[in-house]
Amino acid sequence: MSRLLPFPIFPPQASTLAPRTDHLLYFLLAISGLMTVLIAGLILYFSIRYRRRPGNERATQVHGSNRLEIAWSVVPLGIFLFTYVWGASIYFWAYTPPTDALEVYGVGKQWMWKFQHLSGQREIDELHVPVARPVKVLLTSQDVIHSFSVPDFRVKQDAIPGRYTEAWFEATLPGTYHLFCAEYCGTLHSQMIGSVVAMEPAAFEQWLAGGVTASPAERGQKLFQSLGCNTCHRADALARGPDLTGLFGRQVHLQGGAVLKADEAYIRQSILDPAAEVVQGYEPIMPTFKGLVTEEGILDLIEYIKSLGTTERAGP
Numbered sequence: 001m002s003r004l005l006p007f008p009i010f011p012p013q014a015s016t017l018a019p020r021t022d023h024l025l026y027f028l029l030a031i032s033g034l035m036t037v038l039i040a041g042l043i044l045y046f047s048i049r050y051r052r053r054p055g056n057e058r059a060t061q062v063h064g065s066n067r068l069e070i071a072w073s074v075v076p077l078g079i080f081l082f083t084y085v086w087g088a089s090i091y092f093w094a095y096t097p098p099t100d101a102l103e104v105y106g107v108g109k110q111w112m113w114k115f116q117h118l119s120g121q122r123e124i125d126e127l128h129v130p131v132a133r134p135v136k137v138l139l140t141s142q143d144v145i146h147s148f149s150v151p152d153f154r155v156k157q158d159a160i161p162g163r164y165t166e167a168w169f170e171a172t173l174p175g176t177y178h179l180f181c182a183e184y185c186g187t188l189h190s191q192m193i194g195s196v197v198a199m200e201p202a203a204f205e206q207w208l209a210g211g212v213t214a215s216p217a218e219r220g221q222k223l224f225q226s227l228g229c230n231t232c233h234r235a236d237a238l239a240r241g242p243d244l245t246g247l248f249g250r251q252v253h254l255q256g257g258a259v260l261k262a263d264e265a266y267i268r269q270s271i272l273d274p275a276a277e278v279v280q281g282y283e284p285i286m287p288t289f290k291g292l293v294t295e296e297g298i299l300d301l302i303e304y305i306k307s308l309g310t311t312e313r314a315g316p
Contacts, residue, residue: 010022011152011154012152012173013152014173014175014177015150015152015154015169015172016169016170017090017094017153017154017155017169017170018152018154020090020094021094027086031079031083097134097166097168098168100134101133101136102134102135102136104116104118104127104135104136104138105216105296106127106148106159107139107141107142107159107295107296107299108140108141108142108159110143110144110186110192111181111186111188111189111191111192112124113125113127113146113148113179113194114296115127116296117208118216119208120215120216121208124194125193126195126196126197127179127196128197128199128207129196130171130198130199130204130205131173131174132170132171132201133201134168134169134170135168135170136166136168137157137166137167137168138164138264138299139157139158139159139164139165139166140162140163140165140295140299141159141160141161141295142161142294142295143161143185144161144185144186145158145160145161145185146159146181146183147180147182148167148179148181148182150169150177150180150196152178153169153177153196158183164265171198173198174198174200175197175198176197177196177197177198178193179193179194181193215303216303216304217300217303217304217307218304219304220300220301220302220303221307223297223301224301224304227289227293232285232286240282241282241286242282244308246308247262247267247308247309248262248305248309249262254277254278255279264302267298267301267302267305268298268302270286271293272288272289272290272293273288274288
Protein backbone atom coordinates (compact mmCIF):
# COMPACT_ATOMS: atom_id res chain seq x y z
CA MET A 1 0.00 0.00 0.00
CA SER A 2 2.75 2.48 0.93
CA ARG A 3 4.47 1.88 -2.40
CA LEU A 4 1.54 3.54 -4.19
CA LEU A 5 2.05 6.78 -2.26
CA PRO A 6 4.84 9.37 -2.64
CA PHE A 7 5.69 8.98 1.06
CA PRO A 8 5.90 5.83 3.23
CA ILE A 9 3.13 5.05 5.71
CA PHE A 10 4.28 1.60 6.80
CA PRO A 11 7.83 0.28 7.28
CA PRO A 12 9.27 -1.86 4.46
CA GLN A 13 8.28 -5.51 4.39
CA ALA A 14 11.69 -7.06 5.02
CA SER A 15 10.75 -10.43 6.53
CA THR A 16 8.44 -13.35 5.87
CA LEU A 17 6.23 -12.24 8.76
CA ALA A 18 5.75 -8.67 7.51
CA PRO A 19 3.32 -9.34 4.62
CA ARG A 20 1.27 -11.75 6.74
CA THR A 21 0.85 -9.11 9.45
CA ASP A 22 0.22 -6.29 6.99
CA HIS A 23 -2.46 -8.16 5.05
CA LEU A 24 -4.43 -8.71 8.26
CA LEU A 25 -3.99 -5.04 9.15
CA TYR A 26 -5.19 -3.94 5.71
CA PHE A 27 -8.24 -6.17 6.07
CA LEU A 28 -9.07 -4.69 9.48
CA LEU A 29 -8.61 -1.15 8.16
CA ALA A 30 -10.84 -1.91 5.17
CA ILE A 31 -13.61 -3.43 7.33
CA SER A 32 -13.38 -0.57 9.84
CA GLY A 33 -13.44 2.05 7.06
CA LEU A 34 -16.37 0.34 5.33
CA MET A 35 -18.40 0.19 8.54
CA THR A 36 -17.56 3.81 9.36
CA VAL A 37 -18.76 4.99 5.96
CA LEU A 38 -21.85 2.76 6.13
CA ILE A 39 -22.89 3.92 9.61
CA ALA A 40 -22.18 7.59 8.85
CA GLY A 41 -24.14 7.32 5.61
CA LEU A 42 -27.12 5.71 7.31
CA ILE A 43 -27.13 8.35 10.04
CA LEU A 44 -27.12 11.09 7.41
CA TYR A 45 -29.82 9.35 5.36
CA PHE A 46 -32.11 8.71 8.34
CA SER A 47 -31.64 12.23 9.70
CA ILE A 48 -32.88 13.63 6.36
CA ARG A 49 -35.45 10.99 5.49
CA TYR A 50 -37.15 11.00 8.90
CA ARG A 51 -36.58 14.58 9.91
CA ARG A 52 -39.28 16.50 11.75
CA ARG A 53 -41.50 18.53 9.41
CA PRO A 54 -45.05 19.95 9.26
CA GLY A 55 -47.66 17.22 9.18
CA ASN A 56 -45.25 14.69 10.67
CA GLU A 57 -44.91 15.91 14.26
CA ARG A 58 -45.09 12.49 15.87
CA ALA A 59 -42.91 9.49 15.10
CA THR A 60 -44.55 6.41 13.64
CA GLN A 61 -44.04 3.16 15.48
CA VAL A 62 -41.98 0.78 13.32
CA HIS A 63 -42.11 -2.91 14.18
CA GLY A 64 -38.90 -4.90 14.09
CA SER A 65 -37.74 -7.31 11.40
CA ASN A 66 -36.46 -10.69 12.49
CA ARG A 67 -34.54 -11.15 9.26
CA LEU A 68 -32.81 -7.80 9.66
CA GLU A 69 -31.88 -8.48 13.28
CA ILE A 70 -30.53 -11.93 12.44
CA ALA A 71 -28.56 -10.47 9.54
CA TRP A 72 -26.87 -7.75 11.56
CA SER A 73 -25.98 -10.29 14.24
CA VAL A 74 -24.79 -13.19 12.09
CA VAL A 75 -22.81 -11.21 9.50
CA PRO A 76 -20.61 -9.34 12.05
CA LEU A 77 -20.16 -12.58 14.01
CA GLY A 78 -18.92 -14.31 10.84
CA ILE A 79 -16.51 -11.46 10.14
CA PHE A 80 -15.21 -11.53 13.73
CA LEU A 81 -14.69 -15.31 13.67
CA PHE A 82 -12.93 -15.12 10.31
CA THR A 83 -10.64 -12.38 11.64
CA TYR A 84 -9.97 -14.36 14.82
CA VAL A 85 -8.96 -17.50 12.93
CA TRP A 86 -6.78 -15.46 10.57
CA GLY A 87 -5.07 -13.63 13.46
CA ALA A 88 -4.62 -16.82 15.48
CA SER A 89 -2.95 -18.59 12.54
CA ILE A 90 -0.49 -15.68 12.18
CA TYR A 91 0.15 -15.66 15.93
CA PHE A 92 0.96 -19.36 16.14
CA TRP A 93 3.14 -19.12 13.03
CA ALA A 94 5.00 -16.09 14.41
CA TYR A 95 5.68 -17.76 17.77
CA THR A 96 6.72 -21.18 16.47
CA PRO A 97 10.30 -20.93 15.21
CA PRO A 98 11.47 -23.55 12.71
CA THR A 99 13.61 -26.31 14.18
CA ASP A 100 16.48 -25.49 11.81
CA ALA A 101 16.61 -21.80 12.75
CA LEU A 102 19.99 -20.17 13.33
CA GLU A 103 20.24 -19.57 17.08
CA VAL A 104 21.52 -16.33 18.61
CA TYR A 105 21.53 -15.23 22.24
CA GLY A 106 20.46 -11.70 23.10
CA VAL A 107 20.81 -9.85 26.40
CA GLY A 108 19.23 -6.47 27.05
CA LYS A 109 20.77 -4.16 29.63
CA GLN A 110 20.62 -0.46 30.38
CA TRP A 111 21.11 0.71 27.71
CA MET A 112 22.39 -1.64 25.04
CA TRP A 113 21.75 -4.91 23.24
CA LYS A 114 24.39 -7.63 23.47
CA PHE A 115 24.26 -10.56 21.03
CA GLN A 116 26.23 -13.78 20.93
CA HIS A 117 26.45 -16.22 18.04
CA LEU A 118 27.04 -19.90 18.73
CA SER A 119 30.21 -19.74 16.67
CA GLY A 120 31.69 -17.22 19.10
CA GLN A 121 30.99 -13.85 17.50
CA ARG A 122 29.79 -11.19 19.92
CA GLU A 123 28.05 -7.95 19.00
CA ILE A 124 26.80 -4.84 20.79
CA ASP A 125 23.83 -2.92 19.37
CA GLU A 126 24.26 -4.75 16.07
CA LEU A 127 23.12 -8.16 14.89
CA HIS A 128 24.30 -9.72 11.64
CA VAL A 129 22.00 -12.34 10.13
CA PRO A 130 21.68 -14.10 6.76
CA VAL A 131 18.74 -13.52 4.44
CA ALA A 132 16.46 -16.42 3.47
CA ARG A 133 17.23 -18.30 6.67
CA PRO A 134 15.20 -18.35 9.90
CA VAL A 135 16.94 -16.78 12.89
CA LYS A 136 15.86 -17.43 16.49
CA VAL A 137 16.95 -14.96 19.17
CA LEU A 138 16.82 -16.26 22.74
CA LEU A 139 16.28 -13.15 24.87
CA THR A 140 16.74 -12.23 28.49
CA SER A 141 17.47 -9.07 30.46
CA GLN A 142 20.21 -8.24 32.91
CA ASP A 143 18.28 -5.57 34.80
CA VAL A 144 14.76 -4.38 33.80
CA ILE A 145 12.22 -5.28 31.13
CA HIS A 146 13.37 -4.40 27.63
CA SER A 147 11.65 -5.11 24.32
CA PHE A 148 13.39 -6.35 21.18
CA SER A 149 11.64 -4.59 18.29
CA VAL A 150 12.47 -4.54 14.56
CA PRO A 151 9.59 -2.72 12.82
CA ASP A 152 10.72 -3.66 9.31
CA PHE A 153 10.42 -7.34 10.33
CA ARG A 154 7.18 -6.79 12.31
CA VAL A 155 8.92 -8.48 15.25
CA LYS A 156 8.56 -7.43 18.88
CA GLN A 157 9.35 -9.50 21.96
CA ASP A 158 9.98 -8.55 25.58
CA ALA A 159 13.30 -9.40 27.25
CA ILE A 160 12.43 -10.15 30.88
CA PRO A 161 14.81 -10.46 33.86
CA GLY A 162 14.99 -14.00 35.15
CA ARG A 163 13.24 -15.52 32.15
CA TYR A 164 14.01 -16.55 28.58
CA THR A 165 11.78 -15.50 25.72
CA GLU A 166 12.36 -16.03 22.03
CA ALA A 167 11.74 -14.14 18.84
CA TRP A 168 12.33 -15.42 15.35
CA PHE A 169 12.33 -13.91 11.89
CA GLU A 170 13.49 -14.61 8.37
CA ALA A 171 14.88 -11.61 6.54
CA THR A 172 13.99 -11.43 2.87
CA LEU A 173 15.93 -8.35 1.74
CA PRO A 174 19.60 -7.52 2.40
CA GLY A 175 20.06 -4.26 4.24
CA THR A 176 20.39 -2.57 7.62
CA TYR A 177 17.24 -2.31 9.72
CA HIS A 178 16.52 -0.34 12.87
CA LEU A 179 16.48 -2.18 16.19
CA PHE A 180 14.66 -0.50 19.07
CA CYS A 181 13.85 -1.13 22.70
CA ALA A 182 10.07 -0.71 22.68
CA GLU A 183 9.66 -0.80 26.47
CA TYR A 184 10.53 2.21 28.64
CA CYS A 185 13.57 1.01 30.59
CA GLY A 186 15.07 4.12 32.18
CA THR A 187 16.42 7.58 31.52
CA LEU A 188 18.38 6.62 28.40
CA HIS A 189 15.65 4.41 26.93
CA SER A 190 15.49 6.53 23.76
CA GLN A 191 19.18 5.87 23.12
CA MET A 192 18.86 2.08 23.35
CA ILE A 193 18.88 1.59 19.60
CA GLY A 194 20.81 -0.62 17.25
CA SER A 195 20.55 -2.32 13.90
CA VAL A 196 20.02 -5.71 12.32
CA VAL A 197 22.24 -6.26 9.30
CA ALA A 198 20.78 -8.78 6.85
CA MET A 199 23.42 -10.19 4.52
CA GLU A 200 23.58 -12.58 1.63
CA PRO A 201 24.43 -16.09 2.93
CA ALA A 202 27.93 -16.14 1.45
CA ALA A 203 28.75 -12.71 2.86
CA PHE A 204 27.34 -13.70 6.25
CA GLU A 205 29.46 -16.86 6.40
CA GLN A 206 32.52 -14.79 5.55
CA TRP A 207 31.66 -12.29 8.29
CA LEU A 208 30.97 -15.11 10.75
CA ALA A 209 34.38 -16.66 10.14
CA GLY A 210 36.27 -13.48 10.94
CA GLY A 211 37.56 -12.66 14.40
CA VAL A 212 36.27 -15.73 16.21
CA THR A 213 38.12 -16.51 19.44
CA ALA A 214 36.10 -19.12 21.30
CA SER A 215 32.57 -20.44 21.00
CA PRO A 216 30.06 -20.03 23.85
CA ALA A 217 30.37 -23.75 24.58
CA GLU A 218 34.15 -23.44 24.90
CA ARG A 219 33.85 -20.41 27.16
CA GLY A 220 31.19 -22.26 29.15
CA GLN A 221 33.51 -25.23 29.67
CA LYS A 222 36.23 -22.97 31.07
CA LEU A 223 33.74 -21.23 33.34
CA PHE A 224 32.32 -24.60 34.43
CA GLN A 225 35.76 -25.72 35.50
CA SER A 226 36.78 -22.41 37.10
CA LEU A 227 33.67 -22.45 39.29
CA GLY A 228 34.47 -26.00 40.40
CA CYS A 229 31.26 -27.45 38.97
CA ASN A 230 33.13 -30.47 37.60
CA THR A 231 34.03 -31.61 41.13
CA CYS A 232 30.40 -32.49 41.84
CA HIS A 233 28.79 -33.00 38.44
CA ARG A 234 30.65 -36.10 37.32
CA ALA A 235 29.90 -39.63 36.23
CA ASP A 236 31.87 -41.60 38.85
CA ALA A 237 31.17 -42.68 42.42
CA LEU A 238 32.44 -39.37 43.84
CA ALA A 239 29.63 -37.41 42.18
CA ARG A 240 27.57 -35.25 44.52
CA GLY A 241 25.42 -33.85 41.73
CA PRO A 242 23.72 -35.34 38.67
CA ASP A 243 25.77 -36.11 35.58
CA LEU A 244 25.05 -33.44 32.97
CA THR A 245 25.81 -35.58 29.92
CA GLY A 246 22.72 -35.67 27.71
CA LEU A 247 20.80 -33.50 30.17
CA PHE A 248 19.39 -30.89 27.80
CA GLY A 249 15.92 -31.83 26.60
CA ARG A 250 15.64 -34.75 29.01
CA GLN A 251 12.84 -35.33 31.53
CA VAL A 252 14.16 -34.61 35.03
CA HIS A 253 12.61 -36.22 38.12
CA LEU A 254 12.62 -33.93 41.14
CA GLN A 255 12.23 -34.50 44.84
CA GLY A 256 8.53 -34.64 45.59
CA GLY A 257 7.69 -36.48 42.37
CA ALA A 258 7.51 -33.57 39.94
CA VAL A 259 8.85 -34.06 36.42
CA LEU A 260 10.01 -31.33 34.07
CA LYS A 261 12.04 -30.88 30.93
CA ALA A 262 15.63 -29.66 31.18
CA ASP A 263 15.51 -26.57 28.95
CA GLU A 264 17.32 -23.23 29.08
CA ALA A 265 15.06 -21.87 31.82
CA TYR A 266 15.60 -24.94 34.01
CA ILE A 267 19.39 -24.76 33.67
CA ARG A 268 19.37 -21.04 34.46
CA GLN A 269 17.30 -21.55 37.60
CA SER A 270 19.51 -24.44 38.67
CA ILE A 271 22.53 -22.11 38.51
CA LEU A 272 20.95 -19.17 40.32
CA ASP A 273 18.54 -20.95 42.69
CA PRO A 274 19.61 -24.60 42.89
CA ALA A 275 17.48 -25.35 45.96
CA ALA A 276 14.26 -24.57 44.10
CA GLU A 277 14.20 -27.76 42.04
CA VAL A 278 16.39 -30.51 43.50
CA VAL A 279 16.92 -33.64 41.43
CA GLN A 280 15.62 -36.84 42.95
CA GLY A 281 18.32 -38.79 44.75
CA TYR A 282 20.56 -35.80 45.53
CA GLU A 283 20.88 -33.43 48.47
CA PRO A 284 20.39 -29.64 48.11
CA ILE A 285 24.07 -28.85 48.71
CA MET A 286 24.78 -26.81 45.57
CA PRO A 287 25.46 -23.14 46.38
CA THR A 288 23.87 -20.34 44.41
CA PHE A 289 25.93 -18.53 41.81
CA LYS A 290 23.67 -15.50 41.75
CA GLY A 291 25.81 -12.40 41.47
CA LEU A 292 28.86 -14.48 40.57
CA VAL A 293 27.90 -15.32 36.99
CA THR A 294 26.73 -12.75 34.45
CA GLU A 295 23.86 -13.35 32.03
CA GLU A 296 26.43 -13.93 29.29
CA GLY A 297 28.18 -16.46 31.53
CA ILE A 298 24.91 -18.29 32.14
CA LEU A 299 24.33 -18.51 28.39
CA ASP A 300 27.86 -19.88 27.95
CA LEU A 301 27.18 -22.54 30.60
CA ILE A 302 23.92 -23.47 28.89
CA GLU A 303 25.71 -23.94 25.58
CA TYR A 304 28.37 -26.06 27.25
CA ILE A 305 25.72 -28.30 28.79
CA LYS A 306 24.03 -28.54 25.39
CA SER A 307 27.35 -29.61 23.88
CA LEU A 308 27.43 -32.58 26.26
CA GLY A 309 24.58 -34.11 24.27
CA THR A 310 20.86 -33.54 23.94
CA THR A 311 17.84 -35.76 24.10
CA GLU A 312 15.92 -33.38 21.84
CA ARG A 313 15.93 -29.75 20.86
CA ALA A 314 13.85 -27.91 23.38
CA GLY A 315 12.85 -24.28 23.76
CA PRO A 316 12.36 -22.25 26.91
